[in-house]
Amino acid sequence: MKALTKRPAPCRPGRTTPLVLLALALAAPTVAQESARSGLWGGFGFGYGSRGCEGCDDRTGGFSGMGVIGGTLSDVVRIGGGTSFFARDENDATLSIGSGLFLVQVFPGRGSFYLQGGAGFATAEVGIADVQFQDEGAAFLVGLGYTADIGGSGKIALVPFANWMGTSIDFNPDLFQFGVGLVWN
Numbered sequence: 001m002k003a004l005t006k007r008p009a010p011c012r013p014g015r016t017t018p019l020v021l022l023a024l025a026l027a028a029p030t031v032a033q034e035s036a037r038s039g040l041w042g043g044f045g046f047g048y049g050s051r052g053c054e055g056c057d058d059r060t061g062g063f064s065g066m067g068v069i070g071g072t073l074s075d076v077v078r079i080g081g082g083t084s085f086f087a088r089d090e091n092d093a094t095l096s097i098g099s100g101l102f103l104v105q106v107f108p109g110r111g112s113f114y115l116q117g118g119a120g121f122a123t124a125e126v127g128i129a130d131v132q133f134q135d136e137g138a139a140f141l142v143g144l145g146y147t148a149d150i151g152g153s154g155k156i157a158l159v160p161f162a163n164w165m166g167t168s169i170d171f172n173p174d175l176f177q178f179g180v181g182l183v184w185n
Helices: 016-036
Strands: 040-052 060-072 077-090 093-106 113-128 131-146 156-167 174-184
Touching: 040 077, 040 156, 060 093, 060 174, 077 174, 093 131, 093 156, 113 156
Parallel strands: none
Antiparallel strands: 040 060, 040 174, 060 077, 077 093, 093 113, 113 131, 131 156, 156 174
């Protein structure tokens, strides 16, 4: 007497196969990104800035940038110190705003997108002909960015970013920044 055995069903790709492949494809860059975010990090970026202020009729555009250096607390959180600046020269008038900030970057979902916040101090200088005005005050910054790995190593990334910085300086200047930078891990 032969024992009855069931034959296994032939392996046929079903509905779950594309989902499993998609999940693996999405997980691979995330795992690479997680391992790349560790230790000391830093970067810099340049772009366009738009400055507004209390009592100003219009916003003023000019050169803007940012520099940061810090440490990694986890795959999700980095902290550091940074500077944000704006400069504009036109005819006999100059305007510059600079800041020193303590920054926190959070990567929701451990991916490449981050949210950023910070607080510190700011200085502003305005010069018209031979008259100079300078003031200092508190500064706070909120922003976002995306780290796009260059070369597949996870050590250097191209980072498009957008920030808004407000200050407590007398004429209450605020600054929108849009730029591209490089970050190393």
